[in-house]
Amino acid sequence: MSAKNITIIGAGFTGIRAGLDLARAKKYGLIPDNTVIRIVSKNDYFEYYPAMYRVATGSSPLQACVRLDEIFSGYDVEIITDAIIDIDTPARTALGASGSRYKCDYMIVALGSQPTYYNISELEELSFHFRSIHGAVELRDRIQRIFLDHKDSSKEEQLIAFHFVIVGAGASGVELAGEIELYARSVAKTHAVDPSFISISLIESNNRVLGTMPEKISHRAEKRLRVLGVNLFLNRRLIKKESWTVFLQDMKIGAQTVIWTAGNIVNTLYKDLECFPLAENGRVDVDEHLMTRCGDDNIFVGGDAANTKYAGLAQTAIYDGKFIARNIIRDITDESLIKYEPKKIGYDIPIGPGWAILHIGKITIYGRIAWWMRQLIDLKFYLSILPLHKAIKRFLSKGDGPSS
Ligand SMILES: Cc1cc2nc3c(=O)[nH]c(=O)nc-3n(C[C@H](O)[C@H](O)[C@H](O)COP(=O)(O)OP(=O)(O)OC[C@H]3O[C@@H](n4cnc5c(N)ncnc54)[C@H](O)[C@@H]3O)c2cc1C
Known part of the structure; x- marks a missing residue:
């Protein structure tokens, strides 16, 4: 079988989840050994946004920032730091600000969102x-x-x-x-x-x-x-x-x-790209496989940018990353693709030390138990991308803040 190249653009929640699932599939022989997995992102680290408010209030930056080489340590993944400025969809090639071109058989585009200031001056x-x-x-x-x-x-x-x-x-x-x-x-x-x-x-x-x-x-x-x-x-x-x-x-x-x-809007690069039609809410219109509707197969969009029912949350982005990786593995191994089913997501919002609101389906819990649950959610996330000792170290890392 000829070597397939999978290029992931953006190392956020969708990108790293898809990258890890594909890398594991390669490591354990579910896809051919000659498959190339490449992740191109503008930074060489992943940002865990749910912990950013804690960093701003004195917790260790380690809680919100993980180097990509740590996440992909032990896997055969090419990590490239480059900001993508254009995508030639028919040629399935992304162009980086460095001048490099990234041609591939499967492309996952997961550029996330960015703040907007609604033109309020300065x-x-x-x-x-x-x-x-x-x-x-x-x-x-x-x-x-x-x-x-x-x-x-x-x-x-x-x-x-x-x-x-x-x-x-x-x-x-x-x-x-x-x-x-x-x-x-x-x-x-x-x-x-x-x-x-x-x-x-x-x-x-x-x-x-x-x-x-x-x-x-x-x-x-x-x-x-x-x-x-x-x-x-x-x-x-x-x-x-x-x-x-x-x-x-x-x-x-x-x-x-x-x-x-x-203010939060989908990464403005999508607007400038040909073949990434946008829905009314500004997210990229995708089909039942999270592929763009531009007539060219194997270009996927996930996370905040994809126009799915629960877009805008980390859990959805992770779910999308898993889903896209699974379909790419199926396609490489000649199995039929599965359809995307939106997954309802819960919330756990800490408000001050030792207190949070947890809301999942019909259940809502207020107070310390919800706050502990949120700690477990954070730990579970670190464990999903890092080995046990590194995840625990990061989870327990302290800064100079009172609740760090
Ligand atoms: C402050 C904050 C707190 C949040 N808290 C929560 C929470 O508690 N729970 C929750 O469920 N959700 C939370 N969210 C939302 C959640 O973080 C997003 O839904 C999630 O990050 C979306 O994942 P993504 O993969 O689509 O994009 P992102 O995670 O944003 O990743 C996008 C990636 O693309 C890269 N990139 C961008 N432009 C380029 C380019 N031109 N070229 C190459 N790479 C590029 C970025 O560097 C980044 O690596 C929070 C968001 C913020 C901002």
Whole structure:
């Protein structure tokens, strides 16, 4: 059999899951030994986004960032660091920013999503985010620096400097809002700053937090956030940010640090690619095998970018990666392809230390048990990509934060 080349573009949840399943299939002889498995991604590490809010609040960056060579250690996978800038679909070839061309028989495109700032002027430059390891570390450093810089400022200045405004009350914004005060307090303590000057505000354009979840979950989350001392501004939009002031449509707030979690869109590269037709919601239209509908077989799209029922979650992206790998193995071994069935996914959202909301199907659990479950979910994920000792080490890695 002639050697097949499988190229995976993007080493996120979909990419590494597909890569590992294919690599295992090769290692254990389920696909021919001469199959080439290549993963091309713009970074040489995988980012575990669910832990980013913890890195921003003092946990070790190891919890959210894993080198690809560690993940694929012991497997025959070619790892290439390159940003893809174009894909020639009929030729099944991807073009990298380095000038290299990656031709293959099977291509998995899983480029994820990216933040959007809705054209709010200068927001990108003036706000912080934690949707990359660099963003999370930068935010953590900002929190530390602001206490150092303002420890001797006037009371009026401190009230503005130590006011952290989070925009967007989806899961990421809520998770950060629940954790940031504790971290800010611990940093304040090291600089002998009065912690009563710290305040956290969460701004949301919807009339409730966690707007995509059932109402009773939103209400419990709001109650919990209020207990933690978070100021909630619902039904409000950020329209402008200046260095010391945040402008909502009907009010001004004094704050230096704005953290943006409100906008998320599918990677804009898809828009520029030929043969990746987009659905109305901006995701790539895919068929029942998660292949693009451009008339050329064997180009798959998974994860956040694929227009499937539960896209936008890590669990879905992992499920897609597994599904695509399974079909590629079937195709190589001349078995018929299986059809994609969307899989309903649960949520587990920590809000502050020792407390979380777990929602799976009809079951909802609030409090410490849900929080422990979330710890297990994180550990289970590390175990799915790393050997036991490395997964446990990463799970237990500590930073300088109070709950790390
Ligand atoms: C802060 C945050 C917290 C989250 N928390 C949760 C959670 O708790 N639970 C949950 O279920 N979901 C969560 N999510 C959503 C989840 O992380 C995404 O659904 C998931 O990452 C999607 O996986 P993916 O494989 O599609 O893309 P990603 O995981 O984003 O991977 C995309 C990959 O493509 C690479 N890439 C991008 N552009 C290029 C290019 N041009 N060339 C080459 N490579 C490129 C990237 O570097 C990355 O490796 C969170 C998301 C964020 C941002």
